[in-house]
Amino acid sequence: MSAPPGLLQGNSPGLTLARRSLALILLCLLLLPFADLRIVAVDPWGEVWRMAQGFVRPDFVALESPLRAIALTVSVALWGTLIGAVLGFPLALIFHRSRLVRAFCAFMRAIHELFWALLFLQVFGLSAVTALAALAIPYAGIFAKVYAEILELTPKAPTEALPAGTDRLSRFLYAELPLVWERLASYTRYRFECAMRASVLLGFVGLPTLGFYLESAFREGRFGEAGALLWLFYALVATLPWWGHRRLLLPLLIGALFFLGPWPDVDGHLLWRFVSHDLWPAPLLDGNLAGLGSWLSSLPDLLPAIGNTLLLALMGTVGSLVLALLLWPLASFHFGHPWQRFGGRLLLVVLRSTPELMLAFIFLLMLGPSMLPAWLALALHNGALIAFLVARHADGLTIGMADLPASGRYAYELLPRLYPNLLALLCYRAEVIMRETALLGMLGVATLGFYIDSSFQYLMFDQAFFLLLVTAGLNIAIDTISRRFRPRDVPLDDPCSR
């Protein structure tokens, strides 16, 4: 007689993944005491009550020019995505050939849209150029990487069937591009949805998109208005398949041109001064190395900020994992009644459509400034997003023993099949969570983003730029680590995996 293996002993792939996940959760629990999770607000439940009232009884009449805000939000998202795709596509063609291009794209991706916006704001002011560049630049980096990955998977048979001596361009246009066109288009469509959220967020730095009105309504406690704006945004996202139809694309693009604005007067001299002078530490430009030391010591204490950033990212990732595990059955047809499923799906769609910063902002008003609102926002948004995709994956599976009780179906039939994919999605999201962690600093959480935001406010561009570089470096490092951690050989056929 042999003894059964001990707890978590064994080398089946499932157990390996379980051990890794539990280690991650344990690490998070160990570090949790270092996080600032106080509830500072005096009357959080009263605040929740007032917000809920605003959401249930939205005040559409009080809105000033909501149509203009919607039009601008959509226009920026459309053109930002288009310009990003146009810039990213040629980069994708040389992506796997040049390390320099890969590094450049990683850098563009690593800085969040809002930070790009803060940077361009200094030169182009509150203008369409700032808004478009803030979306197009990081998206170019993302498109370059994802397009390159898609192009790499082009079926080879049609290329091999071509007569010898066919030139490179013809080969690409006839035997490669048409084979991946659908996947490129569907990824671009998904990116456009992300651009819609990002475009809303640009309101937080003052560009007059929906987010601008949302932020001021929330900040000033006009919850009826805030509720109305949120409803408008959800309606916009929910009706996307109709108004965002392929056939309407060209008229939409042309129409959007009329709503983009204002266009800035660019002073070439000022622009050059900003790029060549303002962004760099003065001692570095003067060649004064000793001065550079004192410049560095004048920086805010970065270690706690980096620590907070990493801790929040870890907490966000683990929170997303736990929430995704709990939430996905809500939207899957393997569990519950149809009406429960409808509710579950609605909840997940609402959570994943709301921009994280928006969620964090709402929690912040409820709970007061600490890491708690940021953590909740990151975990809820990303957890819901992963849960939604996992539920869709689950619906594609047929289970062998359908009459098992729900817990048996969950633990024995479905989760073992879904978990590698879930973990892979989580690792992709970890990079996104990291980017957003820095961003939440803009709401006062003492992450790197907090210092970037305040450096910009005090017009210390050299310091802001340096901190942006640190953030980018950190993001690239996290991306590399999560790629190692990610389960291999998992088909991530879903274009929404990022």
Added chain:
Amino acid sequence: MPLLTFDSADLGYGTQVVLPALTLSLEAGERVALLGQSGAGKSTLLAEIRRRLGNTAAWCPQGHGLVPLLSVYHNIYMGQLERHAALSNLFNLLKPRRQAWQTIEALADELGLEGLLRRPVAQLSGGQRQRVAIARAFYQQREVFLGDEPLASVDPHQALRLLEHIQTRHASSVIALHQHRLALAHFDRVIGLRDGRIVLDAPARELTLAQLDALYPDARKSSRGTEVDATT
């Protein structure tokens, strides 16, 4: 006049040798049927013949190598991509060239693809795709036809018709196929491969169905070998 000769050549992919020490000579004007089970080395042999003949051979690959999103016209046009400048090929994607359109229309009519030129290949049946792949090989306008199972997805009757078209247009051909009756009746020479070796090489008129069936030992074990004709 020999078309090409292999003198104890090792054929394969990279370092993996599929056909060791192959000695074989193909004559111009010969119609050669290539038989053997899957994995016997037919595709490797055809790929090497294609490589050596270069642009004197038209090529019809296994699995067609078509692009589903493009129309029948564009898929056939791809047979002559190397003869036009890149920009002219690009423009042809947007507006088909008149002369090419007419040539391809005639080809399509000949192969039973009337009225389908504008349709995406994704919307065609298996047999129709097969014809598009053959039409593309015709459009290359070469002397030799090389086909890796170009008759695999059509019924025996259609297979015969298509084979006649192929052979009228090309004096020389090397075609891998599984239809044994066709191989005996419509080819000059039959080459049988098994496990990377030539185990049969004779004029078709000297061979019998039973000899060809012997190339498929696995099929014979389970059923009557001649049934392979109808099923593949």
